[in-house]
Amino acid sequence: MAKKEGKVKAKKRRWNKDDTELTLLALPTTIWYFLFCFLPMFGIIIAFKDFKINGGFLKSFLTSKWVGFNNFKFLFSTRDIWMIVRNTLAYNIVFIILGIVVPVAAAIAIGQLHSKKLAKVYQTAMFMPYFLSWVVVTALVWAFLSYDKGLVNNTLEAMGMERQQWYMKPAMWPPFLVFMNLWKGVGYGMVVYLATITGIDKSYYEAAGIDGATIWQQIRYITLPLMKTVIILMFIMNVGRIFYSDFGLFYQVPRDSNSLYDVVYTLDVYVYKQLMTSTTGMSAAAAFVQSVAGCITILTANAVVRKFDRESAMI
Amino acid sequence: MDSVKIRKRRKDEPDGFDRFNRVSNTANIILNIIFLLMALLCIIPVLLVVAISFSAEASITEYGYRFIPKIFSFEGYEFLLSQGKMIIRALGVSVFVTIVGTALGVLLTTLMGYVLSRPGYKLNGFLTMVVFIPMVFNGGLVSTYYVVSQLLELKNTVWALILPLSVSSFNVVICRTFFKTTVPESLIESAKMDGASQFTIFSRIVLPISKPVLATIGLFLCFAYWNDWYQSMLYIEDSKLYSLQALLNAILTNIQMLAKNAATVGLGAAEMLANMPQEAARMAIVVIIVAPIACAYPFFQKYFISGLTLGAVKG
Numbered sequence: 001m002a003k004k005e006g007k008v009k010a011k012k013r014r015w016n017k018d019d020t021e022l023t024l025l026a027l028p029t030t031i032w033y034f035l036f037c038f039l040p041m042f043g044i045i046i047a048f049k050d051f052k053i054n055g056g057f058l059k060s061f062l063t064s065k066w067v068g069f070n071n072f073k074f075l076f077s078t079r080d081i082w083m084i085v086r087n088t089l090a091y092n093i094v095f096i097i098l099g100i101v102v103p104v105a106a107a108i109a110i111g112q113l114h115s116k117k118l119a120k121v122y123q124t125a126m127f128m129p130y131f132l133s134w135v136v137v138t139a140l141v142w143a144f145l146s147y148d149k150g151l152v153n154n155t156l157e158a159m160g161m162e163r164q165q166w167y168m169k170p171a172m173w174p175p176f177l178v179f180m181n182l183w184k185g186v187g188y189g190m191v192v193y194l195a196t197i198t199g200i201d202k203s204y205y206e207a208a209g210i211d212g213a214t215i216w217q218q219i220r221y222i223t224l225p226l227m228k229t230v231i232i233l234m235f236i237m238n239v240g241r242i243f244y245s246d247f248g249l250f251y252q253v254p255r256d257s258n259s260l261y262d263v264v265y266t267l268d269v270y271v272y273k274q275l276m277t278s279t280t281g282m283s284a285a286a287a288f289v290q291s292v293a294g295c296i297t298i299l300t301a302n303a304v305v306r307k308f309d310r311e312s313a314m315i
Numbered sequence: 316m317d318s319v320k321i322r323k324r325r326k327d328e329p330d331g332f333d334r335f336n337r338v339s340n341t342a343n344i345i346l347n348i349i350f351l352l353m354a355l356l357c358i359i360p361v362l363l364v365v366a367i368s369f370s371a372e373a374s375i376t377e378y379g380y381r382f383i384p385k386i387f388s389f390e391g392y393e394f395l396l397s398q399g400k401m402i403i404r405a406l407g408v409s410v411f412v413t414i415v416g417t418a419l420g421v422l423l424t425t426l427m428g429y430v431l432s433r434p435g436y437k438l439n440g441f442l443t444m445v446v447f448i449p450m451v452f453n454g455g456l457v458s459t460y461y462v463v464s465q466l467l468e469l470k471n472t473v474w475a476l477i478l479p480l481s482v483s484s485f486n487v488v489i490c491r492t493f494f495k496t497t498v499p500e501s502l503i504e505s506a507k508m509d510g511a512s513q514f515t516i517f518s519r520i521v522l523p524i525s526k527p528v529l530a531t532i533g534l535f536l537c538f539a540y541w542n543d544w545y546q547s548m549l550y551i552e553d554s555k556l557y558s559l560q561a562l563l564n565a566i567l568t569n570i571q572m573l574a575k576n577a578a579t580v581g582l583g584a585a586e587m588l589a590n591m592p593q594e595a596a597r598m599a600i601v602v603i604i605v606a607p608i609a610c611a612y613p614f615f616q617k618y619f620i621s622g623l624t625l626g627a628v629k630g
Contacts, residue, residue, distance in 0.1 A: 019437045021513035022430045026442055029427035032482050033445050039462045040454025046461070057465035106353075109346055112338045118347065124613050125354035128361070131608045133542035135564045139601045140360040142567070143367060149379035149594070151363065187357065191620050209336035218336075240451075247545065255568065271456050280457065287455030295452040 047071055047288035051280045071285035080270070081286070088266040091174075091250075092242045095181055099238065100231060102182060103189025108219055110190065111197050123194070127187035134248025137184065141253055168259040177264065180253055181246070189234075196230045197223060236305050240298025243267060243290050361605060368392070368598040375594045391595030395603075398596075401562070406603070409541060409558040412476045416540040420481035421533050425525070427482070428490020429517050432498070450484045464550055475550035476558065480539055486532050489622055493528040494521065531622035534615050541608065563600050 048071070049064040075081050106126075113119045129137070144151045145166040153163040166172065204222050213221070245266035254264045267290050274283035338346070367380050371388035378385050395402045431442055454462070463479060464470035498521055506516045522529070547561035557565060612619075 013435065013437070015437055018433075018507070018513060022433055022436050023438060025426050025513060025517060026430040026438070029423045029482060029487075030442065030445060032423055032478070033449065035467060036459075036463070036479055036482075037449040037453065038445075039466065040459040041448075041452065042454075043458030043462050044454050046458055051461075053465070057461055060465070110350060112342070113346055113350070114337060114340075114343045115347075118350075122350040122354045124616065126350075126357050127616065128609065128612065129357050131538055131542070131612050132361075132605065133544055133560055135544045135560050135567065136542075136601055136604055138567055139563065139598065140364055143360065143363050143380050143598070146380070149375060151380050151382075154379045154381070183357065186353075191616075195620055205336060215336075215338050252564075268456070275457055275460060284455075284457040287457040291453055291455040298451050 044284075044288055044291060046280070047284040049281075049284075051284060067281075071281040072289075075282050075285040075289075078282075080265070083262060084265050084267055084270045084286075087263070088243060088245050088268075091177065091245060091266065092238070094178055096235065096238045096242070098178065098182055099185060099189060100235060103186050104193050104227065104231065106186060106190045107193035107197055108223055111194065112215065123187070123190065125187075127191060129184045130188040132184070134246070134252045137180070137248075138252040138255065141180070142255070167255060167257045170260055170263045173254060173260055173263045177249060177253065181249060184249075192234070193227060193230065196227050200226050232305055236298070236301040239301040241294065242297050243294045245269075247272065361609070364598045364601050364605075368595055368602045370595055372593050372595055388595070391593075391597075391599035394593065394596040395599055402559075402600070402603075404555065405557050405559045405562040408473065408476075408556060409560070412473065412543075412558060413537055413540040416477040416481060417533055417536040419477065420486075420536040421529060423482050424486045424532055425490050425522065425529065426517070427487045429494055429521055431487070431491040432494035434500075446484045446487050460549060470550050471553045471556065473556060476543065476546045476556075477540075479546060480543065481536070486535060490528055490532065493525065498524065527618070527621065530615075531618045534618050535622060538608070538612075541604075559600065559604050563597075563604065566597055566600070 046061065046064070048066060048068060049061070050067045050070075051064045052060060054060045054063050110119050110122060113122075132140075142150070145153075147153060147163060147165055147167075150166070152166070157163060200223065205218055208218050208222060245268050247268040250264050250266045251269045251272065254260045257264075267286060271283050271287045271290065274280075274286065337343075363380065363382055366382050366384055367375065368391050369387055369389070370381070370384035370391075371386035372390055374381075374385040374388075427442070427446065430436065431439065431446065433439070453459075459479075463475060469475040469478065502520060503516055506520055511519070542560065543558070544560035544564045547556075547558055548564065551557065551561060554565070
């Protein structure tokens with residue numbers, strides 16, 4: 001509403017010195033947005049070209065032939081793309097569900113601990129993985145799963161079992177990647193939800209407690225309803241990114257192992273690999289599909305939420 | 316954060332009701348055990364890597380990775396020191412990118428955030444769209460890659476590590492919300508009355524009273540730059556420009572790659588790979604990356620949390 005009023009006022013007003021100064025202040029960032037966000041948006045049309053590097057970007061762009069939907073035809077005629085889309089969506093659905101249920105449960109549970117000091121210690125410890133890069137995490141995972149020196153294989157051997165080639169076992173990786181995603185993200189999610197919980201007026205709980213509500217009832221009828229907005233907001237943001245995946249998780253952690261191809265390839269990994277092997281056409285087409293599908297999902301998710309609950313909508 | 320403080324104060328006072336309206340002692344113990352396990356799960360992998368970095372090479376070859384080194388040694392770190400140039404250069408790149416990137420990012424983000432927070436600014440609607448559209452739609456990896464590397468010609472420059480990450484719409488929205496809600500309009504109006512330009516108002520009045528949001532954005536950026544390996548993987552082929560993360564990444568992945576195609580790696584990189592650190596030294600790099608983060612984040616946690624919650628509030 002405030003925005004609208006501002007606009008009406010602005011229309012009545014003439015352009016003044018203030019506007020000039022503010023425009024100058026905003027100029028550097030606007031240029032940044034133009035260069036690093038909007039140019040790539042127009043660049044997306046190389047998906048309809050047979051893009052060949054030939055001198056500078058503009059020259060290559062102009063000299064490359066238009067091929068219409070050929071890149072897409074090639075892309076969708078491969079077996080890979082369907083597997084990759086399936087992987088991307090399936091992992092994301094699991095991540096979205098667990099990424100809400102586990103941190104919300106953890107946030108509620110940690111708020112129940114009697115000792116607030118211990119709660120703070122747990123929270124700090126669980127937040128740490130969030131600050132590690134996927135390259136570091138890859139090194140950590142390697143320390144456990146390496147064939148000849150890894151801790152897991154050492155333990156197996158000590159117990160009289162055989163060493164395993166963990167990086168060549170496709171069956172193990174989907175649950176493991178889900179675990180790693182949770183491992184890295186639970187602390188962060190917990191902090192976000194905990195901030196909401198600590199923001200709830202304590203007198204609600206006191207009133208409910210005096211009326212004889214159990215802790216379960218307090219969680220069910222006070223905490224959860226008041227967390228609804230944040231949960232929905234996180235939900236839309238994640239659904240909107242359902243065609244995107246955490247490149248580091250899927251490319252670095254499995255160490256780009258060829259035997260895991262079927263279970264760890266997602267759209268981002270595919271686009272990157274194709275780009276690096278200079279099959280630009282396929283890669284550009286896949287990136288195009290990802291951007292457009294991503295845009296549609298985020299707008300749809302937002303529209304749905306808007307219908308049910310205007311306040312929670314992002315746009 | 317405030318409510319946490321309030322609750323703590325209240326706990327010290329003899330407020331009896333809280334003692335009845337909470338989970339039972341048994342439940343408290345069970346929850347404590349669960350959280351203790353989760354906290355350990357998050358910390359232990361890092362401890363393992365620290366242990367490996369302090370193990371003697373010979374003991375690793377013989378006994379594999381262990382939590383308690385069979386033979387304690389500084390070999391790994393000594394090796395890194397003897398390789399001086401490589402590791403110091405990488406550390407230098409990381410530090411430079413982190414400092415310059417954070418400074419530039421904070422400047423660009425707050426400038427835009429401030430301009431968008433001004434009610435009645437003529438171009439408000441337009442600039443809001445400039446910030447907002449990239450949240451919903453982006454050009455995807457392929458065109459971004461070509462724009463940055465070919466059109467802007469940033470490939471193999473340190474700016475490829477800095478510029479693409481310096482602004483994010485999420486941070487701009489956090490800033491805008493902060494300025495809107497905490498900088499009193501009357502303060503700006505009175506400064507304007509005294510003849511201050513928008514530039515003076517921004518640098519002399521708004522920035523000094525906005526330290527919390529500067530700290531939050533600065534920390535977000537600081538961690539993002541320190542932890543970044545993806546930009547290096549995309550745009551940096553020259554091993555002289557490797558950051559610590561890129562160096563670790565190269566060490567973790569390129570050993571096999573070197574064997575496969577020594578020709579494409581390039582002479583500089585090949586030379587570096589030949590001197591590739593052994594097990595302990597590799598983990599020592601991980602420790603060098605993680606140590607500053609692990610030491611810093613518990614103290615900065617609250618700024619992160621305030622940023623995360625601010626981001627969830629729409630302006």
